[in-house]
Amino acid sequence: MFSAAAKSLPVVSSLLFVLSGPPAQAGEAAGKSVHEQVLEVLRTQQGAVTRPLPELHPARTTFNAEAPIPPQCYTKTAGQFNPCYVCHQNPVEGRENTMGDGRLQISYAFSDVGMTNHWENLFEDRSEAVAKISDEEIRTWIAGDNYSELAPRLKAAEFTGWIPDLENLHLAGAAFDREGFALDGSHWVAFNYKPLPSTFWPTNGSTDDVMIRLGEPFRTDAVGRYSREVYKANLALVELSLKGYERIGSLPIDEAAVGVDLDGDGLLGTAREVIAREHFVGGAHDRVTATYLYPQDTEFLHTVRYVGVDAEGGVVVPPRMKEVRYMRKWKAYDKAIYAREYQLENFAKEAGRLPAYQLVGDHGLDNGFGWSVQGFIEGHDGRLRSLSYEENLFCMGCHSSIGATIDKTFGFPRKIDGAAGWGYIDLKGMPDAPNRGEQRGEIATYLERVGGGGEFRSNPEMFERWFNEDGRLDEAAIAGARDVYELIAPSPERALELNKAYRVIVAEQDYLFGRDATSVPPENVFRFIDNGTAPTLPVDRFFTWDIRLDWDAVLPDEGADRQRGSIMTGE
Numbered sequence: 001m002f003s004a005a006a007k008s009l010p011v012v013s014s015l016l017f018v019l020s021g022p023p024a025q026a027g028e029a030a031g032k033s034v035h036e037q038v039l040e041v042l043r044t045q046q047g048a049v050t051r052p053l054p055e056l057h058p059a060r061t062t063f064n065a066e067a068p069i070p071p072q073c074y075t076k077t078a079g080q081f082n083p084c085y086v087c088h089q090n091p092v093e094g095r096e097n098t099m100g101d102g103r104l105q106i107s108y109a110f111s112d113v114g115m116t117n118h119w120e121n122l123f124e125d126r127s128e129a130v131a132k133i134s135d136e137e138i139r140t141w142i143a144g145d146n147y148s149e150l151a152p153r154l155k156a157a158e159f160t161g162w163i164p165d166l167e168n169l170h171l172a173g174a175a176f177d178r179e180g181f182a183l184d185g186s187h188w189v190a191f192n193y194k195p196l197p198s199t200f201w202p203t204n205g206s207t208d209d210v211m212i213r214l215g216e217p218f219r220t221d222a223v224g225r226y227s228r229e230v231y232k233a234n235l236a237l238v239e240l241s242l243k244g245y246e247r248i249g250s251l252p253i254d255e256a257a258v259g260v261d262l263d264g265d266g267l268l269g270t271a272r273e274v275i276a277r278e279h280f281v282g283g284a285h286d287r288v289t290a291t292y293l294y295p296q297d298t299e300f301l302h303t304v305r306y307v308g309v310d311a312e313g314g315v316v317v318p319p320r321m322k323e324v325r326y327m328r329k330w331k332a333y334d335k336a337i338y339a340r341e342y343q344l345e346n347f348a349k350e351a352g353r354l355p356a357y358q359l360v361g362d363h364g365l366d367n368g369f370g371w372s373v374q375g376f377i378e379g380h381d382g383r384l385r386s387l388s389y390e391e392n393l394f395c396m397g398c399h400s401s402i403g404a405t406i407d408k409t410f411g412f413p414r415k416i417d418g419a420a421g422w423g424y425i426d427l428k429g430m431p432d433a434p435n436r437g438e439q440r441g442e443i444a445t446y447l448e449r450v451g452g453g454g455e456f457r458s459n460p461e462m463f464e465r466w467f468n469e470d471g472r473l474d475e476a477a478i479a480g481a482r483d484v485y486e487l488i489a490p491s492p493e494r495a496l497e498l499n500k501a502y503r504v505i506v507a508e509q510d511y512l513f514g515r516d517a518t519s520v521p522p523e524n525v526f527r528f529i530d531n532g533t534a535p536t537l538p539v540d541r542f543f544t545w546d547i548r549l550d551w552d553a554v555l556p557d558e559g560a561d562r563q564r565g566s567i568m569t570g571e
Contacts, residue, residue, distance in 0.1 A: 049385050063513075064119075075525060086446070130519050139496070179422050206306070207304075209303055251419050297328070300325075300412070322378055368400055
């Protein structure tokens with residue numbers, strides 16, 4: 001996708017890179033495709049931290065030109081099951097996201113390339129390889145810290161993109177204070193959010209966390225001095241704006257230190273909520289707030305990890321990371337420009353053009369809407385390395401071309417509103433809040449609409465826990481669940497099995513064929529889809545869905561000082 005947004009990102013002199021790995025000519029002469037050449041390097045290189053690409057345009061290295069289409073899009077719906085609604089939605093009035101892809105809930109519309117499911121790892125039986133890994137071995141593996149050495153290795157390699165700058169993140173919640181602020185002074189702030197159904201449910205193979213950081217003016221006072229009070233105020237204003245609310249709870253803010261009556265009570269006291277205003281405060285007092293948009297220079301840090309199991313069998317976030325993902329909003333545009341970009345993308349798809357994203361060197365890929373997306377993933381030895389071009393391409397569909405996101409993000413719109421949502425992710429005690437505009441809990445609703453515990457309906461443990469033998473949802477069991485943790489945390493046995501399955505993928509380094517942690521192939525997946533003949537869903541199985549959650553329905557006392565810290569922190 002070519003867009004005006006690309007002009008705001010770091011300039012790369014050429015898209016013809018000379019990087020590690022044998023030259024393309026040698027590989028082709030040996031009869032190997034370029035992606036096989038890249039895969040061979042990934043499986044054998046020792047200690048490399050930068051991506052391997054041959055001496056040619058990176059797009060030519062891809063095995064799957066439609067890598068932005070995730071594996072879940074090849075789910076068999078059987079004419080009644082609809083997991084597609086979580087991503088594909090019609091535009092919501094006032095939002096920048098005008099993708100308008102709700103039709104994909106009830107029809108297939110793949111390109112010629114996309115009709116073939118290239119995610120071949122879904123069809124691989126890893127049960128024998130998984131059985132060879134002992135519980136002790138996998139426990140030792142996921143307890144290892146592969147994060148702390150990443151930054152110094154990148155610096156030594158003269159990596160020019162974002163370098164992880166949050167110390168002790170491998171310690172999960174212990175790297176942050178009670179309000180979510182990083183203890184190292186890096187200004188990253190963790191928030192407590194409800195994982196998106198169902199890829200990021202621990203029962204399906206991963207734990208994760210997300211942190212936000214605003215640009216320097218948003219965390220300084222009017223004369224440029226760091227101010228935690230100003231930062232808390234602007235974080236609350238960003239949350240309020242992004243969610244499109246008129247007011248929202250906040251961490252306690254000393255209004256006298258900020259110099260602004262944030263809660264509108266006419267006094268400069270301690271604010272515990274903020275109301276909508278035209279501008280941010282402090283050093284960002286000249287920056288305009290905009291509904292459903294982040295301000296320029298907003299950053300997100302997202303780690304994807306194995307499923308940790310503590311001594312009591314509880315699920316926790318372990319030190320070892322599968323991936324470290326990073327996004328930065330280099331340029332903010334008004335909604336009319338974003339709408340035009342979506343229109344151009346739809347034109348391109350109608351013309352049969354395959355997705356294209358500008359590579360901006362070590363900063364990853366430009367998503368066409370002002371954001372760059374880059375990341376790091378486990379090498380075959382477990383050490384993190386930067387993503388290859390195609391591995392990065394995998395991220396782009398979800399962060400550019402689906403209708404459900406708000407300003408291309410998932411996690412922050414799902415943060416618990418206000419003060420209760422600032423702090424490291426903790427699913428224990430978190431109620432199954434409904435989505436905005438709905439009455440029933442989101443997870444219960446999803447399970448019923450999908451007919452299983454994930455898009456592929458291949459999670460037997462979730463089916464046993466929450467469904468009757470006839471396939472209907474067990475309403476009594478769902479009603480008896482204490483919290484989100486109980487609903488989506490796996491047993492220790494399943495957690496270890498999923499960890500082992502992913503460890504096998506790490507050893508093979510073939511992420512370009514998929515990175516879903518499966519031991520045996522899920523049955524409900526197409527190898528090939530014909531847009532004209534594949535079974536589709538009836539109109540009555542189309543669902544309007546808001547990514548935001550109605551926390552007021554389940555947490556009426558928004559300002560309560562709730563207990564957090566046991567799940568996902570290991571405490």
